Amino acid sequence: MKNDLPESAGAARQRAGFLQIEGLAKSFIADQAVFADVSFTLERGEFVCIIGHSGCGKTTILNVLAGLDQASAGQVFMDGREVAGPSLERGVVFQSHALMPWLTVRKNIAFAVASRWPGWPAAQVAAQVEKYIAMVGLSAAIDKKPAQLSGGMKQRVGIARAFAIEPKMLLLDEPFGALDALTRGTIQDELMAIVRATGQTVFMITHDVDEAILLADRILLMTNGAHSASGYVAGGIGETVINTLPKTRTRAGLHHIDGYYALRNHIVDFLIERARPGANPP
Known part of the structure; x- marks a missing residue:
């Protein structure tokens, strides 16, 4: 028999995505939001990286997901429940x-x-x-x-x-940024192996394009807020890139995979031409 009862809000969110971000915004100055209308989901077991120039709000988004900061607008739900503060989950x-x-x-x-x-x-x-x-x-x-x-x-x-x-989700804020290249590569491979073994859901901030391509299933590309002729435009998610490279990829073999350079060039072109205020195509 068909159940005609309305689906609960929590059940709908669980069906829509394990982590659901809805209309997130953050302002430190009135009428000049660092970012606005940020909405995306993470599926259970998915690894998502976010990339953007300094000041676009990447760490603020992560801190909101962690419950360490409050957004000016919008909501975050994990596993059907609103994120309202820090949690060991x-x-x-x-x-x-x-x-x-x-x-x-x-x-x-x-x-x-x-x-x-x-x-x-x-x-x-x-x-x-x-x-x-x-x-x-x-x-x-x-x-x-x-x-x-x-x-x-x-x-x-x-x-x-x-x-x-x-935890139900792991949040990584440039955890390898201060490491030398050799150590960084080794730990990246180790992290990827652990994530595969545990099925961990991960949201990670990075400035390293190759790191994002190595680790992520999806890559969110952020724009910075900027003043324009029509007024101030807040930053946000400018594009979402699906990583279609084989999941068996390693740091050492990454540049040998067909499609790697096209993916890398696409992300770099975004960061040069579309992400930063005032940037122009070469």
């Missing part, structure tokens, strides 16, 4: 590792795990910590403090901590 990794320097790697992650599941016995917490430390290849450093680790190792700990609480 969303793991965040920033460019700075944000580890507690007086605690070992083990205790940094155990603190997060115990906060997520306060009723767990110590042995269960320890097993969870060791599982995710092994996943990022740092078992040998588990009892070291952050001062004894390299920058890349600290970021691995930050990633392990975020995954260890098993």
